[in-house]
Amino acid sequence: MIIGIPTETKVDEHRVALPPSGVREFARRGHPVVVQCGAGEGSGFPDREYHESGAEMLESAAEVWSRAEMVIKVKEPQGSEYGYLHTEMVLFTYLHLAAEAQLTEALLAAGVTGIAYETVEDSAGRLPLLEPMSEVAGRMAAQVVSHYLERHKGGRGVLMGGVPGVAAAHVVILGAGTVGTNAAKIALGMGARVTLLDINLDRLRYLDDALHGNLTTLYSNWVNIGRAIQTADALIGSVLIAGARAPMLVTRDMLPTMPPGSIIVDVAVDQGGCVETTRPTTHSDPTFVIDGVLHYGVANMPGAVPRTSSLALANATLPYALQIADMGPSRALASNPALLKGLNTYAGRCTYPAVADTFGLEYVEPKVALELGSFDALLAL
Numbered sequence: 001m002i003i004g005i006p007t008e009t010k011v012d013e014h015r016v017a018l019p020p021s022g023v024r025e026f027a028r029r030g031h032p033v034v035v036q037c038g039a040g041e042g043s044g045f046p047d048r049e050y051h052e053s054g055a056e057m058l059e060s061a062a063e064v065w066s067r068a069e070m071v072i073k074v075k076e077p078q079g080s081e082y083g084y085l086h087t088e089m090v091l092f093t094y095l096h097l098a099a100e101a102q103l104t105e106a107l108l109a110a111g112v113t114g115i116a117y118e119t120v121e122d123s124a125g126r127l128p129l130l131e132p133m134s135e136v137a138g139r140m141a142a143q144v145v146s147h148y149l150e151r152h153k154g155g156r157g158v159l160m161g162g163v164p165g166v167a168a169a170h171v172v173i174l175g176a177g178t179v180g181t182n183a184a185k186i187a188l189g190m191g192a193r194v195t196l197l198d199i200n201l202d203r204l205r206y207l208d209d210a211l212h213g214n215l216t217t218l219y220s221n222w223v224n225i226g227r228a229i230q231t232a233d234a235l236i237g238s239v240l241i242a243g244a245r246a247p248m249l250v251t252r253d254m255l256p257t258m259p260p261g262s263i264i265v266d267v268a269v270d271q272g273g274c275v276e277t278t279r280p281t282t283h284s285d286p287t288f289v290i291d292g293v294l295h296y297g298v299a300n301m302p303g304a305v306p307r308t309s310s311l312a313l314a315n316a317t318l319p320y321a322l323q324i325a326d327m328g329p330s331r332a333l334a335s336n337p338a339l340l341k342g343l344n345t346y347a348g349r350c351t352y353p354a355v356a357d358t359f360g361l362e363y364v365e366p367k368v369a370l371e372l373g374s375f376d377a378l379l380a381l
Helices: 020-028 047-052 061-067 079-084 101-110 131-148 178-189 201-210 222-229 252-257 267-271 306-327 329-335 337-341 353-359 366-380
Strands: 003-005 033-036 056-058 070-072 090-093 113-116 170-174 193-198 215-219 234-237 263-266 287-290 293-296 343-346
Touching: 003 061, 020 033, 020 047, 020 306, 033 061, 047 056, 056 061, 061 079, 070 306, 079 101, 090 306, 101 343, 101 353, 113 329, 131 178, 131 234, 131 263, 131 267, 131 293, 131 306, 170 178, 170 222, 178 193, 178 234, 193 201, 193 222, 201 215, 215 222, 222 252, 234 267, 263 267, 306 329, 306 337, 329 337, 329 366, 337 343, 337 366, 343 366
Parallel strands: 003 033, 003 070, 033 056, 070 090, 090 113, 170 193, 170 234, 193 215, 234 263, 263 293
Antiparallel strands: 113 343, 287 293
């Protein structure tokens, strides 16, 4: 199977889907890899390293997309890339389709086999391909809070850890999953007072024992959220429903209750956000202010640390990508239940229930879609 690695086109995205070490693994198994020149530069991987690892370097994105049987990316295709999509293609990347109506339509119209990193789910309910970027985003969220609480950045002028005789910053975190846990870990390490809210009491019990520092855990409901944000110097939104739009937990009318100069970092923005006033921003223009509250809505936070992020992502995705290449997409999907849950589109059919529900599309179970796809192929002979 020919593997294609194009340069990412999302604004301020410097990650690459596969480092040179990953290219070497495909080459060892007899799978050619075509890489767009410059694809790894933003992550510190020069073309020379890709070439030495066995990749064929191509000048244009069009060449990579047309040659590849499986395109491996970091972020979802942008509008300029929709024309490259076609029915024989496997696309393995973050898709976040519940927040991307046009992309969903484009994938279905082109008949692409779209496998989303964020919905691959193992038997324990873990999301192994989302987890590494969630770890990065969570840790970055606390760093972002610390940075933007500085007065010259528009914040309240509050030091995360305070000093003797002066209170530390109060950081409220919605969601105790991978993002929320990592955000809490770093914020607590910086000396902040952290209030962590979730609906999973077992998870809160575990974190109450595991995390050390000035931590308060609360059951997540409207009353507790409303009270917590009234004294929050910062709010980190880290709620996730796999493959679906994030739930709206903070509404516009709640914003004036937050202290002036407080900051919202909505890590869930790539799934629509859990704060009503959140909208996607970029690393080059990351913030905006509504009702005196600073908003940070960068949808690809790990792109700010692309070398760390690219290596961490490839560590997780490579075994699945190798399986697809070795077995072919249909056999790999049929044999691996975790990978099958990552299938969002197949042969023009929507195969992920949350995406179908979001856009009112007909949902076809992945196993059924695979069988129908095979039948359609026979009819076309």
